Amino acid sequence: MAASVHVSKVRSLYKRILVLHRFLPIDLRALGDQYVKDEFRRHKGAAAEEVKGFMAEWENYKATMQTQVLESAGDQNSSVKFGANLPEGKLGSFQEDQIGQLYELMLESTKSTRQFDIQEDSK
Template sequence: MAASAHVSKVRSLYKRILVLHRFLPIDLRALGDQYLKDEFRRHKAASSSEVKSFMTEWENYKDTLQTQVLESARGQLSSVKFGSHLPEGELGNFQGDQIGQLYELMLESTKSSRQFDIQEDGK
C-alpha cells in the first residue's frame, strides 16, 4: 500500500510540473519537459534517502513555478521571468556531475539560437 501511495505522489508531481510547463515559452517548455522526463527516469531506482531529497527539490521547483505562473497571469510581472537565483553557497551541496549538468542546462537555456526550432500551433 505504501509503495502505491508513493508512486501516486510521484506521478501527481510529475504531471503537475508538465501542466505548469505549458505556461513557459515554447522552447523552454521543450527543454523543461525533456529534462523533467530524463530526471524522473534516472531516479526510478534511487535509494530512499535520494528519493526524499529528489522529491523535496522537485516540490520546491513546482511551488516556485506555480507562483511565477500565477503572478504572470495576474500581470504582476512587467516582463515574465521564470526560475530563481541559485545562491553560490548551495553549489557546495552538488556533486561534480550535477554541477556539470547544471552548467549544460544553463548554457542551453540561455542560447540565443535554441537547439529546437519549435513553433506554436497555428503560427
C-alpha cells in the same frame, strides 16, 4: 501499499510540473519538459534517502513555478521572469556530475540560437 502511495505522489508531482510548463515560453517549455522527464526517469530506482531530497527539490520547484505562473497570469503587461537564482551555498552540496549537468542546462538555456525551431501549433 506504501509503495503505491509513493508512486502516486511522484506521478502527481511529475504531471503537475508538466502542466505548469504549459505556461512557459515555448522554447523554455521544450527544454523544461525534456529535463523533467529525464530527471524523473533517471531517479526511478534511486535509494530512499536520495528520493527524499529529490522530491523536496522538485516540490520547491513546483511551488516556485506555481507562484510565477499566477504572477504572469495576473500581470499581462509585464514580462515575468521564470526560474530562480541558485544560492552559492547550495552548489557545495552538489555532486560533480550534477554540477556538470547544471552547467549544460545553463548553456542550453542561454543560447542565442536554439537547437530546434519550435513553433506553437496554430489553432
